[in-house]
Amino acid sequence: MSDLTIMGPAAxxxxxxxxMAGELGIDFDHKADxxxxxxxxxxxxYLAVNRAGRVPAIKxxxxxxxxxxxxxxYLAKKHKKLIPSDLVGETKVLEWSFWVMTEVEKPMLNYLFHAAMLPEDQRKQEVVEQAVADLAWPLEVLDTYLAKHRWLVGDDFSVADLNVAAVLAWGKMSKFDFSATPHVAEYMDRCLGRPAAKVR
Ligand SMILES: N[C@@H](CCC(=O)N[C@@H](CS)C(=O)NCC(=O)O)C(=O)O
Incomplete structure (x- = not known):
């Protein structure tokens, strides 16, 4: 039995x-069901583990x-990997992570559901169009940054890249058209092509 339990299915x-656990190479128990x-x-x-009542959770x-x-x-800091140890680097990880959750996650999820996941008779074209419109600016911001940087923070892949790419993955799953932001498209493939990104 491992010290760490990750709760929630891969899907x-x-x-x-x-x-993240795969990138860190750490042992864990997986409560997927x-x-x-x-x-x-x-x-x-469950609420005693995660008061928000959602997956994932860890203990x-x-x-x-x-x-x-x-x-x-938390896992990056605990294992002292995939996160810079200096204040500025760590804060940039937080900045990108808050950014993707507040600027990208919701419209990308709307796109995923209404372009691909929902049964066809429940998909709404207007939601797809709004998602595309809402994503235009944040993806342009990211593309501009990636035109000059291979990774989001420092010279190597970090937890900032993982957090951002894991949200972009919904775009890949739903065949979102990234052609207007080619640096984002390349970056997403670079991140999602990592062996640890292939979770089950
Ligand atoms: N901001 C949370 C969102 C978690 C979340 O919404 N998870 C979904 C599954 S992917 C969930 O638990 N849904 C159950 C529900 O909405 O009641 C996170 O990133 O962990």
Whole structure:
């Protein structure tokens, strides 16, 4: 039995934390059989681990918590890998992680659902069009940055890249047209092509 338990199936935002654990090369127990749409996240036992009642969540000897990006930053700091040790570098990781969650995640999820995941009779073209419009500026921001930088923070892949690319992955899954932002497209493939990104 490992010190760390990751809760949530790979086909959920738990993918982000499973990818992170793979990058770090750490042992963990995986509680994948959580029916997050069926109420499993709202039991007293689950809420004691993640009061937000969503997946992913983790518990180890130090902490029980939710929020995928925060979990990944915790694991990076705990294992002293994939995160700079200086204040500015660490803060830039936070900046990119907050950025992707607030600027990109919601419209990308809307795109994923209404362009690909929902049964066809439930998809709404106007939601797709709004998502494309909402994503134009943040993707341009990212593309401009990536035109001059291979990775988001420092010279190597970091947890900032993982958190950002894990959200972009929804665009790849739903065949979002990234042709207007070619640096984003290349970057996404660079990140998602890493062996640890192939989680099950
Ligand atoms: N901001 C949270 C969002 C977590 C989240 O919404 N997870 C979904 C599954 S991918 C969930 O638990 N849904 C259950 C529900 O909405 O009740 C994170 O990144 O961890």
């Amino acid at each position: 959920s935002r738990a993918m982000r934390t499973l990818w 959580i029916n997050f749409r069926g109420g499993d996240c709202r039991t007293p036992e 180890d000897s130090a902490i029980s918590m939710g929020e995928s990006c925060a979990i990944n930053i």
